[in-house]
Amino acid sequence: MSYIQSLYPPEHTHCYGCGPANPAGLHVQTHWDGETGTCRYTPSAAHMAYPGVVYGGLIACLMDCHGIGTAIAAAYQAEGRPVGSDPAINMVTGNLSVTYKLPTPLGPELLLEARVKREFPRKMLISCELSAEGKVTAVGEILGVRLPS
């Protein structure tokens, strides 16, 4: 299946974190298997906090866009229709929190796994774990709020 952000309507493809049409963006890609949103991202040397460690703001960006991508995928699934079908489901971040448990090593690929924690009529609370080399280094929660169609 295509990644979720590739199925956003054209006007929502310019996001710095995940917009495929933003040449300067991070191009976060969320893959949804019906239960878990998965994203892989390898930071560059420019994403450094201090030698050997990933900048926390980058981690927040990755969790933000991957969380919203997961929330949107889950919202389509809850309505029993394919991602990208009309009417489009659009969400923005109402709230984002990140707990940095360990320094995240700069170099290896990062794995983000996101799941629905709570579902409400107009919003979706997503939990996200970020790991590097098999170790969870950060956890987060993202509240996606649905925009009117």
Ligand SMILES: CCCCCCCC(=O)SCCNC(=O)CCNC(=O)[C@H](O)C(C)(C)COP(=O)(O)OP(=O)(O)OC[C@H]1O[C@@H](n2cnc3c(N)ncnc32)[C@H](O)[C@@H]1OP(=O)(O)O
């Ligand atoms: C779409 C493709 C791009 C990908 C996006 C990537 C992620 C982003 O960076 S998005 C940009 C950053 N986020 C923003 O700019 C959002 C700015 N905020 C807003 O536009 C509005 O406050 C918005 C839309 C979140 C809510 O406004 P509005 O529709 O008036 O909401 P409102 O009716 O007050 O609340 C809706 C529900 O959400 C809840 N809610 C809204 N904001 C928050 C918040 N910050 N924290 C907790 N709950 C909230 C409300 O409690 C309410 O819950 P319930 O339905 O249970 O009563």
